[in-house]
Amino acid sequence: MIPLExxxxxxxxxxxxxxxGVLMRRNVILVLMSIEIMLNAANLALVAFNKYLPPDxxxxxxxxxxxxxxxxxxxxxxxxxxxxxxxAMALFRRLDTVNVDDVANLRW
Amino acid sequence: xNIDTSQLFAIxxxxxxxxxxxxxxxxxxLLVGKGRLTGPATAVRTLAFGGLVAIFAWSFVLEPGAEGxxxxxxxxxxxxxxxxxxxxxxxxxVAAPYEDRLSAGRAEFPTLLVFxxxxxxxxxxxxxxxTLFVGLELVTVVLFLMAAYRxxxxxxxxxxxxFVVIGALSAxxxxxxxxxxxxxxxxxxxxxxxxxxxxxxxxxxGLKFGLLMVLVGLGFKLGAVPFHIWxxxxxxxxxxxxxxxxxxxxxxxxxxxxxRLVYTVMGPAAAQWTTVLAGLAALTLLMGGLGAIPxxxxxxxxxxxxxxxxxxxxxxxxxxxxxxxxxILFYVVTYLFANMAAFLVIVIVSRTDDDNxxxxxxxxxxxxxxxxxxxxxxxxxxxxxxxxxxxxxxxMVLRAAVAEPALVWLVAFSLLMAVTSLYxxxxxxxxxxxxxxxxxxxxxxxxxxxxxxxxxxxxxxxxGIYQQPLVQAAEAGASSLFR
Numbered sequence: 001m002i003p004l005e006x007x008x009x010x011x012x013x014x015x016x017x018x019x020x021g022v023l024m025r026r027n028v029i030l031v032l033m034s035i036e037i038m039l040n041a042a043n044l045a046l047v048a049f050n051k052y053l054p055p056d057x058x059x060x061x062x063x064x065x066x067x068x069x070x071x072x073x074x075x076x077x078x079x080x081x082x083x084x085x086x087x088a089m090a091l092f093r094r095l096d097t098v099n100v101d102d103v104a105n106l107r108w
Numbered sequence: 109x110n111i112d113t114s115q116l117f118a119i120x121x122x123x124x125x126x127x128x129x130x131x132x133x134x135x136x137x138l139l140v141g142k143g144r145l146t147g148p149a150t151a152v153r154t155l156a157f158g159g160l161v162a163i164f165a166w167s168f169v170l171e172p173g174a175e176g177x178x179x180x181x182x183x184x185x186x187x188x189x190x191x192x193x194x195x196x197x198x199x200x201x202v203a204a205p206y207e208d209r210l211s212a213g214r215a216e217f218p219t220l221l222v223f224x225x226x227x228x229x230x231x232x233x234x235x236x237x238x239t240l241f242v243g244l245e246l247v248t249v250v251l252f253l254m255a256a257y258r259x260x261x262x263x264x265x266x267x268x269x270x271f272v273v274i275g276a277l278s279a280x281x282x283x284x285x286x287x288x289x290x291x292x293x294x295x296x297x298x299x300x301x302x303x304x305x306x307x308x309x310x311x312x313x314g315l316k317f318g319l320l321m322v323l324v325g326l327g328f329k330l331g332a333v334p335f336h337i338w339x340x341x342x343x344x345x346x347x348x349x350x351x352x353x354x355x356x357x358x359x360x361x362x363x364x365x366x367x368r369l370v371y372t373v374m375g376p377a378a379a380q381w382t383t384v385l386a387g388l389a390a391l392t393l394l395m396g397g398l399g400a401i402p403x404x405x406x407x408x409x410x411x412x413x414x415x416x417x418x419x420x421x422x423x424x425x426x427x428x429x430x431x432x433x434x435x436i437l438f439y440v441v442t443y444l445f446a447n448m449a450a451f452l453v454i455v456i457v458s459r460t461d462d463d464n465x466x467x468x469x470x471x472x473x474x475x476x477x478x479x480x481x482x483x484x485x486x487x488x489x490x491x492x493x494x495x496x497x498x499x500x501x502x503x504m505v506l507r508a509a510v511a512e513p514a515l516v517w518l519v520a521f522s523l524l525m526a527v528t529s530l531y532x533x534x535x536x537x538x539x540x541x542x543x544x545x546x547x548x549x550x551x552x553x554x555x556x557x558x559x560x561x562x563x564x565x566x567x568x569x570x571x572g573i574y575q576q577p578l579v580q581a582a583e584a585g586a587s588s589l590f591r
Contacts, residue, residue, distance in 0.1 A: 015284055022277060031273055038280035042287050049291030066290055069238060073283055076245040080276055083252050087268040090259040100273070103266045106341040106408075 007048035015041035028088045028098045032081060039077050043070045118174035119181045119233060122167055122189050126226040129159040130219055137215040149207070149215035156218035157200050160225070164193040172588065177297070179233035187437060187585030188232035188364050191444065195356050196225040198448040201560040203349035205552070206455050209462055210347075211260060221353065224250040228357055232364050235372075237286045237296040240365060244282070244329070247361055248275045251354060255346040267345025274338040278328035285321025288314050298373045305377050322369065323384075330362030331418045333391040340399070343411030348458070351407050352451035355414050356444050363421055363440060370425055371433060371589040378428050385426035386518050393419030397525040400532045406454050406464045409532070410447070413490055416529055417443055423522055424505040427515060430583075430590050432508035437582035439505060442497035442571060446489040449564035453483045456551055469536065471545030479551065480540050482561045489568045491533035492526055497571035502526060504579075 014037060021034025050066030092098050117124060133152050140151045167190050172183040179185075199221060207214050227246030234240040252275060256268025290296055292315040293304040305311065311319075327335040343351045370378045370385070396416025403409040421439060424432040456479060457468045473480040489498035506522060509515045553561075571578050 011287075015280075018280070022273070028269060028273070032276070035273070035276045035280055038277075039283060042280065042283035045284065045287035046290065049287060053291075053294050065296055066287075069241075069286075069290070069296065072238060072242055076242065076249075076279075080245065080249050080252075080272075080279070083249050084272045084276065087252065087256045087265065087272055090256060091265050091269050094259060094265050095262055100269070103269055106263055106266055106270075106344050 004048060004052040008045060011041045011045040011048065014038075014044065017041075026099050026101050028091065028100055029085075031100065032084050032088070036077060036081065039073060043073055046070050046073070112176055115174055115176040116178075119176050119179045120230070121170065122163060122193070122229050123226050123233075125159075125163050125166070126222055126229060129156070129163070130222040130226065132159070133215075133219040133222060137219070149218070152215040153200065153204065153207070153218050156222055157197065160193060160197050160200065160222070164190065164197060167193060175235075178236050178239050179230070180235040181233060182588035182591075184367075184585050184588045185233040187581065188360065189229045191360060191440065192225055192228040192232065192357065195228075195353065195360070195444055195448075196221055198444070198560065198564075199349055199353040199357075201556060202352045202448060202452045202455055205452075205554055205557050206347065206349050209460060210258065213257065217254070217257065217349070220250050220254055224254070224353070224357065228361055231361055234365070234368065235298045237289070237298075241283065241286065244361070244365070245279060247358070248279065248329075251275075251350070251358065254350040254353070255342055257347050257350060261345075263345040264347060265345075267342045270338055271342045271346075274328060278325045278335070281321050281328075282325030285318045285323075285325060288318030289322065290318075292318065298368065302373045302375050305373070306375050311377070311380075319369075319374070320384075323366075326362050326365050326369070327388065328362075329358055330366065330421070331359060331392075331415050332362075332388050332422055333395040333415065333419075336392070336395060336415050336418075339415055340408045340411040343414070344405055344408040344464070348407065348451055348455045348462075348464070351410075352448055355410065355451070356440075356447055359414060359418060359421075359443075360440050362418075363425075363436060366425055367433060367436065367586075367589060370428065382426050382428065382512075382514060385422055386515060389419050389422035389426055390518060390521055391419075392416070392422055393522055393525040395419075397528045400529065403532075404466050406458075406466055406468070407451075409466070409536075410450060410454075413529070413533075414447075416525065417490070419525070420502060420505055420522065423509050423515075423518055426518065427505075427509045427512055429508055429511065430586060431511070432505065433586035433589055434579070434583040435501070435504035435508050437585050438575075438578060439501040441578060441582070442489060442501045442568065445564045445567040445571075446486045446496075446498055449482050449486040449561055449568070450490070452557060452561055452564075453479050453486070456553055456557065457547075459547070459549055459551070466536075466539060467546040470539050470543040470547075472540045475545055475548070476551050476553070478558070478561070479553070482565050483540060484537060485565045485568050487533045487536050489572070491530050493530070495569075495572045497568045497575075500572055500575050 018034045018038035046066040053062045055062045174181040227243045230243035252272050255271045258264040293301045331339045400412035424436045458464050489496035492499045492502040510519045
């Protein structure tokens with residue numbers, strides 16, 4: 001079996017990749033996609049952790065809490081993205097841009 | 109995890125009623141509203157107000173004690189449920205004079221407000237990371253919408269997009285942190301995590317990392333430096349009622365969850381985190397204190413003022429004693445009254461063109477002595493000048509902190525920053541009393557707005573002079589965290 005560390009390295013790499021995307025991309029849609037990648041890295045870690053938890057001595061099985069949590073994350077991320085894209089649409093309609101650098105009127 | 113469904117209503121009674129109220133509001137809007145996108149929303153607004161007040165009153169009948177797998181209804185949760193309901197009612201009051209400025213979606217605003225309040229009440233009961241995550245996302249996602257509520261205004265859109273990116277980012281950090289906490293403790297439940305944390309001498313690296321990431325996620329909500337970047341922009345760009353709700357509600361959400369995590373989950377092990385929290389507190393105080401000075405926009409100014417208040421709350425969190433927990437509860441209540449009054453005054457002085465430049469309050473003492481008095485009270489309370497409630501709140505926080513020898517430097521620094529912040533609050537007073545008015549239009553104050561302003565002002569006075577009832581309520585609320 002593949003050791004847990006490998007999954008965590010993978011998830012860490014994906015998370016970092018997403019974070020770099022958020023910091024370096026200038027297009028709002030791509031920034032949102034990068035955040036989705038970060039969330040998926042967290043999901044991967046959750047599932048991997050759940051798989052490798054020691055089983056409950058009473059029942060001999062591991063409760064699938066972590067995997068159920070992933071469903072919550074997926075559902076919430078979908079809701080979040082729906083709202084985010086609606087706002088990105090409004091941004092494009094009003095300011096004719098999806099570039100985050102152009103959205104900088106509020107500053108001191 | 110076993111969920112006892114018979115307990116669910118006992119624990120989540122307030123939330124169930126709020127959910128029901130939200131649905132009723134949607135249906136009412138469909139049935140009553142004619143040409144509803146642009147028409148007035150008197151029916152929905154009145155119903156939302158009545159429903160929220162009724163639930164608020166009902167929450168005083170509830171007895172703490174119910175506990176289940178997903179949530180708990182201890183006195184701490186109950187205190188914050190009442191607090192969030194009061195915040196929502198006050199926000200409706202701030203939104204009422206603002207409604208005419210919305211070109212569409214007047215009926216949806218109270219509905220969204222009810223659903224966010226649901227999320228906040230859910231969070232105050234959370235004793236499990238699943239409830240915490242779902243509640244937190246319910247709050248943030250609805251707040252995104254409320255920030256971008258006037259899509260025809262570029263600044264509202266800008267506030268929305270910045271809030272979305274930062275909010276989603278903090279959620280990602282949070283889930284990643286939760287994954288590591290789960291992986292190293294084997295549970296999402298606070299009680300079990302706490303048992304694992306306090307069973308060992310030093311925490312494993314994975315658990316430390318997980319807790320740190322969760323702390324980062326909550327730091328965004330609280331507006332702690334270095335996670336405060338969104339605060340000034342979103343405060344300035346969002347419609348004023350949203351800003352009012354955000355400033356009190358989002359901060360309190362961060363406070364509730366941090367208190368649960370620091371006092372209950374980490375328990376005695378939290379002593380190891382004192383340095384981290386104290387460092388955050390010092391940075392936040394510094395940023396809030398200095399950032400507000402050059403501001404010329406009222407809401408942006410209150411954003412920086414809010415950051416400095418987050419600093420004081422972090423000082424109390426770093427202290428980790430029962431006295432400091434009570435001080436936090438007292439602090440957020442005084443902050444609610446002072447802040448809501450300030451935002452309602454802003455709504456009134458910005459008039460229909462919705463200009464929030466500080467010039468708008470120049471010479472306010474001549475234009476409307478009542479508004480000038482309210483704003484003065486609110487600013488002095490936020491600055492922490494005796495005999496107003498804000499002074500006593502800061503005093504309680506610092507008195508609790510000074511008992512801990514390791515935090516004496518932080519107390520000295522907070523005092524210094526409190527004096528610095530006095531400067532910019534006094535600049536506001538100078539504008540009110542010493543400058544000539546720039547805007548001379550008629551300031552329309554409706555009866556409801558007058559009542560709310562009067563109520564907030566009296567509360568700020570009353571809790572400053574006679575603190576005992578609120579102190580007792582706050583201490584009773586905080587006590588259940590330390591069982």
